[in-house]
Amino acid sequence: MTVTPPDMLCFALYSAQHAVQQAYADLLAPLGLTYPQYLVMMSLWGQDGRSVGALGKELGLSSNTLTPLLKRMQAQGLLDRARDPQDERRVLVRLTDAGQAMQDTAAWIPQRMADRMGLPMDDLVRLRGDILGVRDRLRARGS
Numbered sequence: 001m002t003v004t005p006p007d008m009l010c011f012a013l014y015s016a017q018h019a020v021q022q023a024y025a026d027l028l029a030p031l032g033l034t035y036p037q038y039l040v041m042m043s044l045w046g047q048d049g050r051s052v053g054a055l056g057k058e059l060g061l062s063s064n065t066l067t068p069l070l071k072r073m074q075a076q077g078l079l080d081r082a083r084d085p086q087d088e089r090r091v092l093v094r095l096t097d098a099g100q101a102m103q104d105t106a107a108w109i110p111q112r113m114a115d116r117m118g119l120p121m122d123d124l125v126r127l128r129g130d131i132l133g134v135r136d137r138l139r140a141r142g143s
Contacts, residue, residue, distance in 0.1 A: 023113060037072075038109075040069065040093075041078070044093065045095075049092055049094050051084065052067065052081070053090065055070075077096055078099035
């Protein structure tokens, strides 16, 4: 039996991830955000005033990837970056008023994505759990 990429689980995950990012790109374009920028905003809407290190850990992004992203977002007026006065080695990230206001503008995006996926919420929650379980098992066995 010959296995081709469309038959492989890794390809299914890869192509689904690509489709999800494209769907997000379509929804985020009017807000002027990329998908990684949206993830940063979601994180800061959940807890503002976080360190670059904490953001990177939550989002799985290295500082050399995250820092240029944050600089662009700062130039857009969405957030500010400043040294932690208690520890100069840390850089804290805080939303500006415009960044905070964007939360209301973007509030419809999660439901729109759920609608586009066409699955009941229970199935989406279960799928997320399954995918995270696969990720966690791969990480545990890969170290």
